Amino acid sequence: MNDEAKDERPIEGRESDRQKGQLPSAVGGAASIAAQLRRAILEGSYGYRERLPAERDLAQHFGASRSTVREALRQLEESNLVIRRVGSGTFVNHRSDAEDDDVAERTSPIELIEVRLAIEPQMARLASVHATQRDLDRMAEALSEVEVCDIRDREAFTRADAAFHQALADCTRNPLMIGLYRQINTVRSHAQWARMRDKVLSPERQKSYNDQHRGLYEAIRARDTENAVRIVREHLEIAHRDLVGASRS
Amino acid sequence: MNDEAKDERPIEGRESDRQKGQLPSAVGGAASIAAQLRRAILEGSYGYRERLPAERDLAQHFGASRSTVREALRQLEESNLVIRRVGSGTFVNHRSDAEDDDVAERTSPIELIEVRLAIEPQMARLASVHATQRDLDRMAEALSEVEVCDIRDREAFTRADAAFHQALADCTRNPLMIGLYRQINTVRSHAQWARMRDKVLSPERQKSYNDQHRGLYEAIRARDTENAVRIVREHLEIAHRDLVGASRS
DNA sequence: TTTTATTGGACTGTCAGTGGTCTAAATTGG
């Protein structure tokens, strides 16, 4: 261990000013330590999920006993600012505003469907017009991978499903559309959705989805724009209904 | 045990560099390594599909054990930043923003309009439903900035126009929609379009655009969904026609 | 084609460090 690191000044707080005899150090108890740590966390001095120093180290740095530090941490834990795990440490459980710009985590299932309802019908239309033979081959490959998927392996299904939809986006030959759908797929395959999908994805529904996928592929291959658009729209409306049903239960 | 044997150089970012202030810095093991690698990937130090150093090399570089590095990589894999293949290596699975420019350069005017025709009507619909008063205020501000714009300052007009449309996207209160439209705006304001717009943007057309913008704002403020959607669609069809006309000349 | 080297995946056991808990003494304030 680095012994040099431990030999530090006891920071502003306690025994220094006590020796100087200037101020009664305001409160100088567990509440004071809690306040300092709380301020540091809210200010963002510690990032989200970052590990705080060990209780014993904090005790030394604050010039207090471990019990006092523990009481301070207990208060922070009570207000959900930190999480404590035995054998591991104490971790910050507060996101500062600067670091919560994760689109995937801030998008609700309904919001996702709303966006997909906007973009995917037009996507199917463009795909049925612009798809090349190579695009169709790749789409067929992705489709067979979805169909061959084991029903119980949800993660594999999610991945294959995403690949199929991305293949559909590729069919549009529209770089912007492809880029946009990549962003949508990122949200779609996020953890939050995986859980939701576990609740929704019964074998019958999966079978139904596969039929719709197959139908969509056939329509695009036949350049049947109207049918392709119709299938996508129905597909999404069914998914929307399933989601609403699941959120009610 | 033998302290001398363990006195190796710890990871780079431990506690020596962070003198931030009063409080002791957070400590890190696998999480710290994961954070460093994550930052490197997001910064673009490693390109898309590029191979990272082998786990054993990373372990040596970070002065940690292979298990620790593996735990860090597991976290990165969990957030889809990285893909690991046995016998092959660990590969970056993240597209940096640098490729957005590429998308912008590979997207034709027609393709942009096709995408906007897909997404903006639904966007107007959602905006008319979900917009808050604050959203409307910001939209009005953007609108007046567009209208006040000097006709000859094309760049300022483009910027104000982009701000207006982004404000419209914000009205949907849909994080994914907002993110998607940001990407669209990136393409819209790219250099290629500025040139095209110079050819297209006559004062009369600009006047017409402004009227449409104003009408759209009024419709959304009045929660008149049908009118908002209609205006957007007409706006885009006119723009589409203008573009086709320009490309013919 | 076969062989070889390298990679990630999985598993073991060891060990220092962590928070959780408890006790008893010391300190503080009324």
Add this chain to the structure above:
DNA sequence: CCAATTTAGACCACTGACAGTCCAATAAAA
């Protein structure tokens, strides 16, 4: 004085980092 708080110390169960080994998959070389 008493009562509450703080302190110091010990022990426990648990976690994570570590060093090591073996394996299967892959890629490059022979």
